[in-house]
Amino acid sequence: MDKDFEDRLAATLVASPGKRIKVPGARRAAVLVPIVAGRDPSLIFTLRTGTVGSHRNQISFPGGALETDESPRAAALREAHEEIGLDPRAVRVLGELDTTPTVVSGFVVTPVVGWLEGLPALKRNPAEVAEVLIVPLSGLSEKVRREPGFAHLGRAYPTEGWIWEDRVVWGVTAGLLRSLLTRLAEADLVDPPGEGSTAWSAPAVTR
Numbered sequence: 001m002d003k004d005f006e007d008r009l010a011a012t013l014v015a016s017p018g019k020r021i022k023v024p025g026a027r028r029a030a031v032l033v034p035i036v037a038g039r040d041p042s043l044i045f046t047l048r049t050g051t052v053g054s055h056r057n058q059i060s061f062p063g064g065a066l067e068t069d070e071s072p073r074a075a076a077l078r079e080a081h082e083e084i085g086l087d088p089r090a091v092r093v094l095g096e097l098d099t100t101p102t103v104v105s106g107f108v109v110t111p112v113v114g115w116l117e118g119l120p121a122l123k124r125n126p127a128e129v130a131e132v133l134i135v136p137l138s139g140l141s142e143k144v145r146r147e148p149g150f151a152h153l154g155r156a157y158p159t160e161g162w163i164w165e166d167r168v169v170w171g172v173t174a175g176l177l178r179s180l181l182t183r184l185a186e187a188d189l190v191d192p193p194g195e196g197s198t199a200w201s202a203p204a205v206t207r
Contacts, residue, residue, distance in 0.1 A: 002037040012187040013095025029107040030072035031063025032080040047131040072110035085123035
């Protein structure tokens with residue numbers, strides 16, 4: 001099943017490569033979307049600390065800004081190694097999802113989908129990552145998705161979100177998660193996310 005899952009997702013990403021967008025004045029960034037093989041494949045998320053420059057205390061995928069002339073793939077793998085100690089050699093890059101602009105932090109983010117045959121030993125960078133979360137895809141079903149403007153534990157969230165064990169995936173990461181789940185659904189690997197709508201994106205121009 002693991003190999004079938006990997007191959008079907010890879011084929012879907014090749015058939016429908018991510019769209020690149022351009023936002024005037026925005027900085028380029030990339031994140032790694034790590035999928036860990038298993039009976040129930042899982043995603044690796046990070047909980048950002050309260051001292052990082054942007055998206056403080058939010059759940060995210062490991063990633064950051066591109067360095068000069070750096071590719072999104074190289075940046076995503078570099079940042080994942082710096083943030084959670086993930087060895088780039090353990091990752092098979094399957095493709096990219098649509099690039100996504102952010103509103104507050106002024107980035108255009110390229111999500112790079114990576115496949116791991118198993119969960120390796122990870123070591124978080126305490127300056128950037130408060131916790132590493134391993135979340136099964138089955139835990140991100142439509143049952144736990146919420147429409148923009150939902151409230152949870154006394155806090156209101158302006159974007160679509162997924163609630164896993166009282167952890168809320170929202171903001172730009174929710175948009176990236178929707179993009180991934182949509183591709184997985186196209187490969188007939190998960191049920192598609194509901195119609196939904198998001199409020200995290202900024203005006204952009206497709207290149």
